[in-house]
Amino acid sequence: MKQWPLRFWMAGIFLLAFTQRSPAPLIYSPGEGWRYEQYGTTGSWTRTRAKDQLDVAQQAYDHKDFGLALKASRRTVNQWPFSDYAPRAQYLTARCLEAEKQDEKAFKAYQKLITQYPKVENYDEVVQRQFEIANRFLGGQWRKKLTYLPIPPSMDETIKLYDQIIQNGPYSKIAPQAQMNIGAAHEKKFAQDYAAAAKAYEKAADRYADEKAGVDALYKVGETYNKQAKRAEYDQSIAAQAIGTYTDFMTLHPADPRVPEAQKTIDTLKTDQARGSYDIAKYYEKNHRWQGALIYYNEVLLKDPNSRFADTARQRIDSIKKRGSLQ
Secondary structure (H helix, E strand, C coil), X not given: CCHHHHHHHHHHHHHHHCHHHCCCCEEEECCCXXXXXXXXXCCXXXXXXXXXXXXXXXXXXXXXXXXXXXXXXXXXXXXXCCCCCHHHHHHHHHHHHHHCCCHHHHHHHHHHXXXXXXXXXXXXXXXXXXXXXXXXXXXXXXXXXXXXXXXXXXXXXXXXXXXXXXXXXXXXXXXXXHXXXXXXXXXXXXXXXXXXXXXXXXXXXXXXXXXXXXXXXXXXXXXXXXXXXXXXXXXXXXXXXXXXXXXXXXXXXXXXXXXXXXXXXXXXXXXXXXXXXXXXXXXXXHCCCHHHHHHHHHHHHHHCCCCCCHHXXXXXXXXXXXXXXXX
């Protein structure tokens, strides 16, 4: 029995002698999350003043130690959110996330910066960086779910990013192109949404009419209606909208180098319209519905009197009239 106190005493000496070999502790800090700290280094990167903590973040960022820079910059914002050093720390947080290819989180971090600190000196640069992130997703970059799991790009989510950029500055330098890119994103959807794309381009054309982006947007409206008209061959209203838009473009910007192409497209659309009316007229004539046939043969002449369908339409009109009995 007398050996037990000796054994406890020896065990205590052993534990004290080898404490430094114990596993690294798991530490939780509000706003920073869980982290491991090796013995003797706990708190080695933490500081008691905002400026000093920001210095740790900046030095780590300059040395491309983005993990440490991210922890230090986040701690600066969380511990001293109203200090003069918080805006720079939030900016470094976003830069670190962007450097680590976590673009969605970086975008949100930039947004937090300009929302909480709207007078930040590099406001324009921050919005530009958001724009570049959105452009990467528009270009097909995959997103990351749960930080690391890659998932295919979503044009709907990309549109939300551009919407936010425009809200941040509707008349900023990049806002016109952001609005244009919303139209492009609608066109790049798996099921291309030309109607929504046309509305997005129209908005850009109206809002930025005096800028180059506004001119380009008006032309894109015509292009989008043209694509939509090809998809719905007999939807005469869509073809008419395309023709009307191209006509407006040619009238407002007669010196634009795209005018000849616009005129060529108008001619093609009018021929397509004439063909559509011609096909409908043939259907009515085949079913002995002479009045309807006459109406649509005449539309062929109205829509494109010089088309290859015009001469035949004139002949059919004469033939039907000679019947002397229209039903």
